[in-house]
Every structure is written in C-alpha cells, then in structure tokens.
Amino acid sequence: MxxxxxxxxxxxxxxxxxxxxxxxxxxxxxxxxxxxxxxxxxxxxxxxxxxxxxxxxxxxxxxxxxxxxxxxxxxxxxxxxxxxxxxxxxxxxxMDRLACTVTLRGADIPMPPTTITEDVTAARAALDRYGAAVFKPLFSTKARGMVLLDSDAPDAEAQIAAFKAANPVMYIQQKADLSGHDLGMVFLNGAYVCTYARVSQTDSWNTTIHSGGKYAPYDPSPELIELGRRAQAPFGLTFTTVDIALTPDGPIVFEVSAFGGYSGALKGCGIDAAALVADHVLQEVSA
Structure with missing residues (x-):
C-alpha cells in the first residue's frame, strides 16, 4: 500500500x-x-x-x-x-491539471470554458470574456490555491499578477453555476460503482469538503453515468472519481481523480471502496 x-x-x-x-x-x-x-x-x-x-x-x-x-x-x-x-x-x-484537461477535451468531454496562458494580458482578456473565473494551480487538490476573480474587481490586475508569481502557467476556467452542489462519480476498473454529492454548507464558491461541503447520496441518470464513464475511460485507472457539475447549460466535467474518493463513497453512498479495491486487486494478481 x-x-x-x-x-x-x-x-x-x-x-x-x-x-x-x-x-x-x-x-x-x-x-x-x-x-x-x-x-x-x-x-x-x-x-x-x-x-x-x-x-x-x-x-x-x-x-x-x-x-x-x-x-x-x-x-x-x-x-x-x-x-x-x-x-x-x-x-x-x-496529477497535472493541464494534462488531465487536454485528455478530457481530446475525448470530447464537456468542460467549462478554459484558457491556459503565461501572459498576464491574455489572462486579463480571458477574465473579461468569462465575467468571473477560477484561477487554478496546475497541481492542487480540494480547491487549494485556487482564486476566484470577477472581471470588474478593482484589483483584478494585481490579483492576476500575484497568481502568476506563484503559478507561471495560469489555468483559467470560467466560473460555473454549481447550484450549491457537485458530484463525485465512482468507478472501479472502468465499471460504475456509485455517485455522491458534495453539498455546500456555506457561502463558499466551491463545494469541497475542505471548504465545508458535506457528502450526500445522489441517483444519476443513465446518461450522466455514461458521461462519467466516457470521462474516465481514457485514463485506465483501477479506482477513480469523476467530478461532475450540473449547470443550467447541462452537465460538465471538472476533472478525473488520480486516486478516487474513498471517503465520499463511504459517507455519501455507504459503500466500502477499500474492500472493493482490495477484492479486485487480489483477484487480478491471483489470476
């Protein structure tokens, strides 16, 4: 382990x-x-x-x-x-957010409008197009290091410069309307297991548990499960979670997890993912 x-x-x-x-x-x-x-x-x-x-x-x-x-x-x-x-x-x-995004977009997976640049002028232009955007580090989990900016913020240029100082390659994604929750869709060896919701309990712009969100069960449609299946398929992981948001314009995928949400599966779905993974792995190495 x-x-x-x-x-x-x-x-x-x-x-x-x-x-x-x-x-x-x-x-x-x-x-x-x-x-x-x-x-x-x-x-x-x-x-x-x-x-x-x-x-x-x-x-x-x-x-x-x-x-x-x-x-x-x-x-x-x-x-x-x-x-x-x-x-x-x-x-x-x-693990590199940009590598994950390029693969997802190459598989024609719906994602929020996204701009990647090292140029602060281009970053400001992207923010103006989006109205509000989340600036994301290429390496982070649970929204750590992410910055939400509004295009009309009086210090927008200064905040972009500060983000650029810590993140030379800027990953800029239009802020999505999450309606207070997003989803974690769990897969084991490519097979669907369950879906849990992360429900915001505060006025935070994100729903992560790190920011006070809580797990809850969720029953997805077959079409949504198929979207999750297509999103994780190019990566060929043993156990993973696909982060999906339901927006007014339809579902979008944020990312595919490198390691999967064991806690979300247990607390949101009542499923012991550790037991499932152990049984799968032992069957594989014994074959």
Missing amino acids: IGTPGKWSTESLADAFGERTGFRQVIDMARAVLDLDAGTLVCDGVDLTALDGLVLKKVAEEYSPDALDRLELLRVAEARGVRIFSPAERVIRL
Whole structure:
C-alpha cells in the first residue's frame, strides 16, 4: 500500500488487505530509495520490486511536480514486473491539471470554458470574456490555491499578477453555476460503482469538503453515468472519481481523480471502496 501513514483512507485500504492476506505494509514514498545499479527500490527495508503488487492510494500529501518524480520511481518497479494499481504512468497523466484537461477535451468531454496562458494580458482578456473565473494551480487538490476573480474587481490586475508569481502557467476556467452542489462519480476498473454529492454548507464558491461541503447520496441518470464513464475511460485507472457539475447549460466535467474518493463513497453512498479495491486487486494478481 503506497499512501500517507496515519491518514484514514490509506490505513483503511491497508487494513482491507491485511484482513484478506495477513500482510499489511504502508509505503511512504518520501522514504523510498532507488538504486538503479542494483535494480532495487527499497522503503523501510522492503524492496518494492520483489512484491506481487502495489496499490497506489497517495504518492504525496499534496500534488506537486515532486510527486511526479515519486511516480517515476515506481515505474522502475513496474518495469521489473510488479503490478501497480493504478499504473504509475497513467496516474502521471492526471496529477497535472493541464494534462488531465487536454485528455478530457481530446475525448470530447464537456468542460467549462478554459484558457491556459503565461501572459498576464491574455489572462486579463480571458477574465473579461468569462465575467468571473477560477484561477487554478496546475497541481492542487480540494480547491487549494485556487482564486476566484470577477472581471470588474478593482484589483483584478494585481490579483492576476500575484497568481502568476506563484503559478507561471495560469489555468483559467470560467466560473460555473454549481447550484450549491457537485458530484463525485465512482468507478472501479472502468465499471460504475456509485455517485455522491458534495453539498455546500456555506457561502463558499466551491463545494469541497475542505471548504465545508458535506457528502450526500445522489441517483444519476443513465446518461450522466455514461458521461462519467466516457470521462474516465481514457485514463485506465483501477479506482477513480469523476467530478461532475450540473449547470443550467447541462452537465460538465471538472476533472478525473488520480486516486478516487474513498471517503465520499463511504459517507455519501455507504459503500466500502477499500474492500472493493482490495477484492479486485487480489483477484487480478491471483489470476
């Protein structure tokens, strides 16, 4: 189990494997050592290249370019025949918000109008077109580091400049009308599992749990499930969640999660995703 020691989702998944196999090991990639000459990838005395499989729950506490380097280390284990769920190279395509967006748009998935630029003049022009926009870091989760700007804000240029200073490549997305909630649609190995809603409890512009949102069950239409299925299909992940919003102009997809929403599945749908993932992985490595 690759994850963050002490975190609920990591420990729950490790427990699920321990209950089924008698073997329980949480791997913190910050402690991993790759020896290319020896062909080993060792963490806390365990050579990851000697295992039957690895389950990737979290490669770092926060998304960052450094986290991509940890995934590159795991590719060495994959090259030596270790199966990783989800495969490292597929997760790499998701952790960078721009890479995820390019793949989704290439698959003709409806998304909010989006502009990516390093030019502050072009960024201001995009904000004027959108009226209100969310400036998003390329590496972040739970809306961390995101900035909501209105085109008529008197300090808009200063806020754009401040965002640019921390994020040289600016990802600018038109603010969507979420009507107080958005959805997390859960898939296991490409098969639909359930959908939960994140319902805002405050006047925050986003519905994330980090900003006070609460989980609730949601029963999607077959058409909405098909949209979620199409959105996650290009990535080929073991377990994932598709973030969907229902707007006055129809459903849109924000992103596909690299690691999936274990807490949302449990609290919103009453489904133990850790048990489902453990059963699936053990069936795969035993085949």
